Each structure stands twice: as C-alpha cells, then as structure tokens.
Amino acid sequence: MTLSGAAEEVRERPATTPRRRWTPVAAALSLPVVVIVAWQVAASSGAYSAAQLPPPLSVLDALADLAGDGSLWTHIAISVQRVLIGFAAGAGLGFLLGAAVGLSPGVRAVVAPSIAALRAVPSLAWVPLLLLWLGIGEGPKITLVAIGSFFPVYTTISAALAHADAHLVEVGRAYGLRGGGLLGRIMLPSVAPAIFSGLRLGLAQGWLFLVAAELIASSMGLGFLLIDSQNTGRTDILLMAIVLLATLGKLCDALLGLVEKRVLRTHK
C-alpha cells in the first residue's frame, strides 16, 4: 500500500511583509492627527476663549508642569493601581462564577437571574451604598472597578462555556476526560478567544467605573484631576486628563492584546 502524505495538499500560511504591518499603524494614527489639527485651528480661530478650548500645546504644557512637580505620577499610579486590583478581583470572580453558570444548568437556574438583575443596576447607583459601607478609602473605589470588570467577564464566559463545541467536548469524554481535565484540556481552550474578549471588555469597563468612583469621592487619581480642574477652571488639565485616560486605557488593552495574541497563537 502506498499512501504518501506529501502527495496531499498541505496548507501553509502566507508570510507577512514588514510593509503590511506598518500600514495599519499609520491608518490608526491618521484620525488623531486630523483631530489635533482641527483642534489647533478651532483654538486659534478666536471663536472660543482659552478657558473653553485651550490649544493642544497648552495641554502639553500642563502635562509638563504636573510631571515636573511629580503629582502627575501620583495621580496615574493610584488610578492604575485601583484599576489593576479591581480588575483582578472582578475578572477573577466573573471567571469563576461565569464558569460555574456556564457548566452547570443547576447553578445557572439558581444564580443567573439574580446576576442579570444586578447587572441592570446603573453603575453610579452603587456609589452611595459603597461609601456608606466601605468609607471613603480605597475600598469603595476598587470595589466599584471590580463591579465594572465583573459583568463583561461573567457574561462572556458563562455564554461561551454553555455553548462550547459539543463535538469536541464529546471527543474529550470519549477519550476518558472528565471534570477538571475536560474543562482544562477541551472546554477552556475551545472558548479561549471568548475569554479574552471578555477580559478586554472587563478591563475597559474597569476604567469606566474608576472614573465614576474618582469623580465622586477621592483626593487623588485621574478622575479627581478631572473634577478638580473643572472646579478651578483649568480646562487644559481637564483635557490632559481625558487624553491620559484614553492613552492608559488603550495601553492596557494593547498589553492584554499582546498576551491574547501569544496565548491564542496556536488557535490560528
């Protein structure tokens, strides 16, 4: 019997050229550049006062000032710390509960409706309660970030596991896997892309809830910088804080994206 594997079609992925990797970066940056130019034109046209719309360069000045006296780093550090701790707690809990609900119809029947109801509560509604229960320290802020991160992770993971590829799960069972082995070797890898999109959504929502927490009760952080600069009429600092939030949010997402790419490289 001659049965040559090489005679059959073997699909190879095409190599990517360096040129094609830079094109998306340029495309992504084109819109911010247009916005900054439009901003500069609007600010220098005289239609707005400097207090309403300071030019881009004065925002950079504000950044340099705050960086110079060191307070910028304190604000960034405390905000990042709150997001990371809150995200770890919220995403971790979301993962565990999402897995339990996704895997067990019994747990789903008992737990899922109540969590769905809790999810309907607007984020700011928690603030007074958290302040009352946890005081004005780090506790309420981290908890609010955790609440924000929890729901996207919980929702995506419970849905993904409940709809994990039944064929592959059956193969796992047919080859003697059960319980944890089935979960770790078949189910979680098969829903890994969904897990990562859940984590990225959770992280983004963590930043959202952080600003909500810091706007209301804090003396440090980027959210505090927003409300403080509004009170003192420093629109330049206000805009700077917004740009910083955008940058940090994007940076966190990009880092998680790198991890995702590395973990999912075998899924391609």
Place this chain on the structure above:
Amino acid sequence: MTITTAPAGVSLRGVGRAFGDHVVLRDIDLEIAPGEVVALLGASGCGKSTLLRMIGGLDLATSGSVRVDGHDVTGIDPRCAVVFQEPRLLPWRTLAGNVALGLPRGLPRNERDAASRQWLAEVELHGFADHRPRQVSGGMAQRTALARALARRPGVLLLDEPFAALDALTRLRMQDLVEDVQRRSGTTVVLVTHDVDEALKLADRVVLLGGAPTGVSVVLDVPGDRPRDHHQPELAALRSELLAGLGVPRRTPLERETHAR
C-alpha cells in the same frame, strides 16, 4: 512498535433505545467475536450511529444489555475508541498533540511525544506531527483521528461513518488503511456505514438494520478473505440483497443477462 491489541468481544442482548416516547431501536441481539469486523448497515437516521455510541458508552441503552469483553458498559468505556464522521481534532493542538489524547494519562512528556509520532507513522503521517489540523487536508485529519483512536490500543475500534465526508479517492485509501491496520493489530472493529460496497469490502459480517423502530433485519456472512474487491462476482448477489434491504433494489449482472434473453 507493535500495534497489537487484545481484541474484545461485544455482546448486545435485547438492546433498545428510546428518546422519550420515540423508540428508535428495539430488541437488538448481536454477538461480535473478538477480532471480528462487523459493518452496521442502514439508511440515514435509522439509529445505527446510536447503536455504535451505546457500545462505546457515549449513549446508554434504555433496555437490554450492552457488554464488552463480558462486562456491562455503564459509561465511557476504556476498551473502546471511537472515530467520528468528522475528524474532531482540537484545532489548538498539533497533530501529535491530538494523538496524545488517546495515550494513557501520566506518561512523561518525551515518551508521550515519541508515542504520538509513532502512531502518526502508523497512519502514514510521519513528518506531519507538528502541523496544525487546519494546515492539513480532510483525509490527513481523519487519519490523525484514526491514529488517536489506535493510540488507545482499543479492544474494540468503533468507526462512525469515518469515510463519509471524504472524496472518493481518499475514501478508498482510508479503507485500505483501516483494513491494513485492523489486520496488523487484530482489533475488533464495528463500522457504521450506509455504503454497501464499503461494508462488503471491509467486513466479515454485515448487519442490516431496518424497520420502524429499527431492529436487525438480516445478518450476512461475507465470503472470501480480506482484502477484498467488492467487484468480486460472489459478492454481487450479496450486494443486491443488501441494496434491496435498504429499499433500492438493483438487478445483478446474472439477472440482467437472463432478462436480455
């Protein structure tokens, strides 16, 4: 590496399967000797796959008893290995990693890897161990699924229409491969198919399933030693009998001759 297994016998007694009020299979009696190759032949949806799954413990009978090697099947059975109609490979693992799923748990990494590669070589896939499932053709993927099943050293190899989704040429090669592997390993094979020629080519016995609910219509011994060519004249009568049993009667060459006169 030797690929010999300890073939197991299969015994079905009064086996039935109902989904709610809907009875799919009833009163199936079948004895399969160790090392025998039996084809379960039937029309689409007659429950032949369900019967196969009950032998492997993926599905449980609602009546009667299913025994492998003299022991009742009560769940996923370690003495059985299944090849499904689709390869069902884990896309995130290499071909070797997929074959490893069939190996005993707890092997050291290097032994596991070496064994996976050897089983891949058994299905003529040496050199493809590090490929991903989506980099190889459908036939190669199905051969990997066969290697994964063989790695389990099954007493009973359960094949659930494993060639149905392949193109005609690849299907012929796969049939040859299964025939070859069965002869060398000596394992019992239960093959589900709706292809009469495939059944006649590979099986020692053909079990025709039919009726509503489905039962065993007829059990036929296939004459001649394997490997067989389904164009052998002594198979022609069997072929028409089976096709007639499946509801698509065909004239045998002999009948055609008589008719022409």
